[in-house]
Every structure is written in structure tokens, then in C-alpha cells.
Amino acid sequence: MRGSLSRLLLLIVLQIAVLIPCGATVPGDPGAIKFMTYNVHHCNPPSKPGVIDVAAIARVIKKENPDIIALQEIDVNTGRSGKINQAALLAEKAGYHAFHFSKTIDFDGGEYGIMILSRYPLSDMETHKLPTDPATGGEPRVLSVATATLPNGKKIRVASVHLDFKGKTNSKLQMTEVNKILGKEKLPVIIGGDFNATENSETIGLLDAAFTRTCKHCAFTIEEGKGKMAIDFIAYKPGTAFSVIKHQVIDETYASDHLPVMAELKIH
Template sequence: MSYNIHHCNPPSKQGVIDVDAIANAIKQEDPDIVAVQEVDVNTGRSGRINQAALLASKTNLKAFHFAKAIDHDGGDYGVLILSRYPLSDIHTYKLPMEANSQGEPRVLAMATVHLPGGKKMKFGSTHLDAMRNPANRLLQIKTINAIADTIAVPMIVAGDFNAEEGSEVIKLLDNQFTRTCSPCQPTIPAVNPKKAIDFIAYKPQSAFSVILHKVVNETYASDHLPVTAVMKLHF
């Protein structure tokens, strides 16, 4: 699953934090691994709670890695990996930005996932820059591709790429990875969605088969719809 959770703030309820709504949306799909974006840890706006730890507990996906992107309101803000399976080799990669671009720093959270039967894969969660100018996103996806080039085991990357199919950013993603959908259903806004910007992608193509790709019709919990994929492993 990939889910931009809007710091657990339902868009229809300004200032309200509803971690349970996000946790329930995740549990309903029963995923093994989730890439989560826009996560608050100990921020004032979210009531000084650790959303990463709470979501891990409430979803029973107890292996987790929170990757801080920025300081925010007295706490941390970033992306998260939730996993049913053990994680190791945890790493937070800082993604680049053009100098003086006024963009928001972004990261790639990465971990090795220890699957049943002794198999391993890499999983990444990311959230690319949202600026109208795509320059930062282009730098960031090139960096993610370069990181992926160094990885010998199968890999999945998922997140909010803030870029639509046909954009240069997604063309670059497609050079290195195979997306679980093409064309993809829209994921934002949650009510009457117009654009697909949330994707799950994998490499090498021979390592996985996509059994199902679905955009979940959960319109309350966040301004993005969750994306899920059921994948069969061939490694």
C-alpha cells in the first residue's frame, strides 16, 4: 500500500487529528507493507503524538521506519514504512533540491524486508517535492534511480510523486521501475479525484507479477486515496 495521510487530519475537519481513521483504512486492506507520507512525530499541530509509532501499533504492522524530512512545529515530519515482516539495513536518504528553489526538503526511507522463507527485498517510501516547477522532482527521481542501481535484490518503491503519468518525472521512474498500474486511476483529491500521483513500482520486472492494483475509495481520512497492489514474488 501507498498512502499520503495528510498528518492524520481529515480534510473535512480542520484541526482534527484522527489516527484511528488512517489506521482503519490501512487495516481494511490488510497490507503486508505500507509506504506512508506526511507523517507527524511530536508536532504541535498533531498534539505532540508519535503518529509513526501509533500507526504501527494500531495496524499491527509493528516493524516500522520513520524517516524525518523536516523540522515542523516543534517536532518532525516525514515519511514512514510499516511492515508485517522484520526490517533491517534501515536508511534515510536525503533527496536533492535546486539551490534557492524554496522547495521543501524530501527523503527516501529505505529498508531491507525479511520475507518468509529467508527471502529479502528492499522497500522504499518517498514523497517528492510539490512545487509547480518540476526541477526538484526531476533531481529527486534521478537520485532514487541511482540508489536503485546499487541494489542487487528486488525492490519496491512507493509514494506520492507529485507528478502525473506522461510527465518527465514518471517517465524517469518508468526507466528504472515497472508501475503496478498503467494507466492509473486518479488518487487526489479524495473526493472526485482528478489526478494519479501516488504510485507503487518495482524492479526487476521479472521478480514480481501484479495480481491486483486498486485505488481504495476512502474519502474521509485524508486528501489522498490509498493505493494497494497484490503482488506475486518470483525470487
């Protein structure tokens, strides 16, 4: 009986080995991480002005099943979104246990900002103010940072950012400050965000000087008029800490005016 049970267990193990190719990752694999960045347009589908559909954003996240998400354009208790806490609701509806919301500005009786959503525990959560040139009339912006503890106990720093789009001055000022802040980190860092700048810009040149992006010649993430642009990116540092298993822009056009970006990274 004991010998039969051992043979059965060996057969099951062999079948699993055949189904999962060498080097492949499986859900919860501590050797890899799925990271998404997504500008959610305050959960307002662009085809439905004034409508707030938190469930639509949550469905996108659940379908792609990332481990950590950097989110931008989040409303918390604003009048335009019906006085709901989108940060808490997104965490609840998408099934994530940890989040860190960073207020960018006071807006319409509530707060507007960015956040980090994680299936792993978050700690050492910080919000850093980024500089804005007063002459541009640009919005204040912030960098949201937290430490994620992975299933194997390894810790990494994760960040979300949304740079200002008014002129070239602010995005360069803000990206320089982001590099300064995250350049002090001792742990590996993954950042995702809406950089409001294209690959050939000085702003993304600054990003590339300090980080390794998960794509080059990236697919577009937003369509404005007749123009299609890639302005949402994921990047990491140091370059030896990760390698890119997969990078993709998700073809999801209902929930937001931006397309979500996903990268699966091997952890070294």
C-alpha cells in the same frame, strides 16, 4: 480408527483445494506480497481542519490488510498533531510490529517525514537525502529504505518517497537521485510514494525508465478543485522479480486527501 482419521484428513484437504483455486494467494502466502502506499495528510481528515484522527488511518490499513505500507506526511511530536508520535501510534493501532520513520524536516517543535510500516521484520534501514534546487524554495525531501524479510526467508528492499511539488525541477532532480540510489541495490525493490507528478510527466518517465509500475493509465488518487490526478504509485525492479496480481485505488475519502493505493504482487 486410524483409517477413518486418514480418510477424514483427506476429505478436509480436498475441500480446501476446492475452495482455493489453483494459483490463488491466501493471507500469509510467501509467494505473494500486498504492498500499499498512502499519503495520510498528517492524519488530518480534510473535512475536519485541525482534527487529528490516527485511528481513521489505522482502520483503513487494517481493513485492507497489506503486508508492507509506504506512508507519507507523518508527524512525530509536532505541535499541530498534539505532540504525539504518529509513526509509533499507527504501528500500534494498525497492529504492525516493524516500522522505519525517516525525518524530512523539523516542524512545529517535532519532526515531519515519511515511513515504512511492515508486518515482516525490517533491517538495514536507511534515510537518503534528496536534492532540492534552492531557487525553487522547495522543501527538503528524503528516500526511506529498508530490507523486509519475508516468511520464506527471502529478502526484498522496500522504499517510501514523497517528491517535492514546487516546479518540475525538484521532482526530476529527486527522481533521478532515487534511481541512482536504488539502482545500486542487489535485492529486488518495491517503492511506493506520492510522486507529485502525473503519468505523462518527465518525473514519472524517469520512474518508468528504472521501474515497472503496477498500473498504466492509473485511476486518480487525489482530487484538487475540479481536477482528478493519479500521483501516488507503486513500482518494482527488476521487472522479472514480480508480476501484478491485482492493483487498486481504495475508495476512502474521509481519512486523508489522498486515496490509498494497493498492489498485490506475485514473487518470482
